[in-house]
Amino acid sequence: MRLLRILSALQIIIAAVAMPCLTSAQTDPQLTQYFNVPSFYNPAAIGMTDMIRLRLGSRLQWVGIDNAPKAILATADMPFRIAKKRFAVGLTLNQNSEGLFRNISVNLQGGYKFRLFKGEMTAGFQLGFANEVFRGSKVFIPDGDDFHEPTDEAIPRTDVSGNAFDLGLGAFYSHKYFWAGISGTHLTSPTITLSDDNPTSTGGGGEGSEGSVNNGQYEIQLRRTLYFMAGGNIPIKNTLFEVMPSLMVKSDFDFTRAELSGRVRYRKLFTFGLGYRHDDAVTAMLAAEYKGFFIGYSFDYPTSAISKASSGSHEIIAGYSLKLNLSDKNKNKHKSIRIM
Numbered sequence: 001m002r003l004l005r006i007l008s009a010l011q012i013i014i015a016a017v018a019m020p021c022l023t024s025a026q027t028d029p030q031l032t033q034y035f036n037v038p039s040f041y042n043p044a045a046i047g048m049t050d051m052i053r054l055r056l057g058s059r060l061q062w063v064g065i066d067n068a069p070k071a072i073l074a075t076a077d078m079p080f081r082i083a084k085k086r087f088a089v090g091l092t093l094n095q096n097s098e099g100l101f102r103n104i105s106v107n108l109q110g111g112y113k114f115r116l117f118k119g120e121m122t123a124g125f126q127l128g129f130a131n132e133v134f135r136g137s138k139v140f141i142p143d144g145d146d147f148h149e150p151t152d153e154a155i156p157r158t159d160v161s162g163n164a165f166d167l168g169l170g171a172f173y174s175h176k177y178f179w180a181g182i183s184g185t186h187l188t189s190p191t192i193t194l195s196d197d198n199p200t201s202t203g204g205g206g207e208g209s210e211g212s213v214n215n216g217q218y219e220i221q222l223r224r225t226l227y228f229m230a231g232g233n234i235p236i237k238n239t240l241f242e243v244m245p246s247l248m249v250k251s252d253f254d255f256t257r258a259e260l261s262g263r264v265r266y267r268k269l270f271t272f273g274l275g276y277r278h279d280d281a282v283t284a285m286l287a288a289e290y291k292g293f294f295i296g297y298s299f300d301y302p303t304s305a306i307s308k309a310s311s312g313s314h315e316i317i318a319g320y321s322l323k324l325n326l327s328d329k330n331k332n333k334h335k336s337i338r339i340m
Contacts (some may be wrong), residue, residue: 051322051324179231297310
């Protein structure tokens with residue numbers, strides 16, 4: 001089947017769409033449990049508890065397809081006060097691979113908090129560093145390929161890489177019963193020039209994009225992406241359950257996707273739920289938390305033609321929330337106000 005052939009040769013498709021103009025690439029991986037790591041998409045979603053919050057996650061997308069997207073991520077954040085003003089700092093780390101492309105990003109985050117309408121508003125920013133690598137040494141074009149020529153000079157045959165600085169901004173509002181945030185990543189739309197020490201090598205582009213080749217160099221431009229997230233914590237009266245709906249919409253101005261999730265939490269210990277990502281997948285989620293420890297798992301079953309080649313996607317996020325005890329004066333005064 002032609003579809004299966006294309007999917008199984010994903011790295012070839014990604015490698016060989018290099019053409020004589022600028023590449024665009026989206027480096028933010030898709031996470032089903034976005035509500036458990038909101039600061040990954042919004043730099044203002046930091047310091048939401050009076051604790052140091054740590055999260056570590058991994059996602060395996062489209063299991064069964066060679067060189068399908070994979071992501072490893074980590075987030076950390078905490079609040080602090082200066083002259084009775086409330087601030088927060090955070091850090092995100094991410095390694096994302098797709099086909100023969102690999103992206104590593106590091107973002108330092110900061111935010112200012114103030115009370116608003118019985119809730120808390122945070123204005124945040126992040127300064128980032130991005131590294132992009134194309135593994136040209138792994139390029140393999142099978143005999144009889146209908147799409148690519150083995151001698152195509154637009155496909156690099158050695159590993160090429162480049163770096164760029166990045167910027168993100170966001171606003172996040174949290175209330176006892178709901179939360180919402182809007183943010184933008186890659187706001188400067190930075191261009192990464194990939195090059196090799198070998199001056200005779202050439203470059204290519206990313207999936208769904210175009211590439212610029214110039215004496216062993218080519219360029220990738222990170223797409224400016226906007227996110228809107230919202231959700232709630234709704235206690236069910238006279239029970240130990242609470243309902244937690246959530247929504248995320250993202251757009252890079254060429255492509256827009258929405259995701260809906262509905263979860264139920266029991267005694268603030270166990271959570272289960274379902275979700276739907278438009279034109280992509282249905283999802284199932286489980287999570288547990290106890291004395292600061294957290295672990296969550298989700299499974300995506302594709303609703304598109306990819307289901308003919310993949311059994312689905314797996315994602316796991318684990319973490320720990322550590323109480324802040326900066327001095328004896330404020331000992332035991334910190335209490336979690338987490339609404340996630």
